[in-house]
Amino acid sequence: MKQSGLKAILEDHHLWLQSDGKQGKRADLGGASLQRVDLEGADLGGASLQRVDLEGANLQGANLWGASLQGANLQGANLWGASLQGANLQGANLWGANLQDANLQDANLQGANLRNVNLQGANLRDAYLHGANLRDAYLHGANLRGAKFATNFKKVGWFDGATFSEDQIPWVVLHPKYPKWADTLKWVKADKLSA
Numbered sequence: 001m002k003q004s005g006l007k008a009i010l011e012d013h014h015l016w017l018q019s020d021g022k023q024g025k026r027a028d029l030g031g032a033s034l035q036r037v038d039l040e041g042a043d044l045g046g047a048s049l050q051r052v053d054l055e056g057a058n059l060q061g062a063n064l065w066g067a068s069l070q071g072a073n074l075q076g077a078n079l080w081g082a083s084l085q086g087a088n089l090q091g092a093n094l095w096g097a098n099l100q101d102a103n104l105q106d107a108n109l110q111g112a113n114l115r116n117v118n119l120q121g122a123n124l125r126d127a128y129l130h131g132a133n134l135r136d137a138y139l140h141g142a143n144l145r146g147a148k149f150a151t152n153f154k155k156v157g158w159f160d161g162a163t164f165s166e167d168q169i170p171w172v173v174l175h176p177k178y179p180k181w182a183d184t185l186k187w188v189k190a191d192k193l194s195a
Helices: 003-018 151-155 166-173 178-184
Strands: 163-165 186-188
Touching: 151 166, 163 166, 166 186
Parallel strands: 163 186
Antiparallel strands: none
């Protein structure tokens, strides 16, 4: 996609957001190839980005709240500090992406590839992680309160200093590195059954 075309889509989307959908047009970049594009700080809240190819893209500080990113390729993308609250990332490929300090609260990450992802300090509160590939994911200091995961958590590479709900204890203690970091973990009361 040409830069001029992308700029026009982003401007229309900004107008759509500002007018509560009365003007402009919701961004639909489904299936587009945007490898290594620089979208730092872009406002793509609520955008349709299914199967978009954002490999190696810079989305640092971008607003992607509520965005539809099912099946998107975000391999190696920089999403440091990005807002993905309520985003649908089902089946997305985030292998090796940087999601440090990102907000993924209430995000759907079912079946997503989070292998080697940096989630240091990320907010994953109430995120849905069933079936996600968490092998070697880095969750140092992440907030996992109420996150829904199963035995796939055993593949996480690093989780010291993370926050969990008390009802997640059965999954966390099964992790082979639990004894190493048990004293660094923060446990909070569960709002509801999460694991």
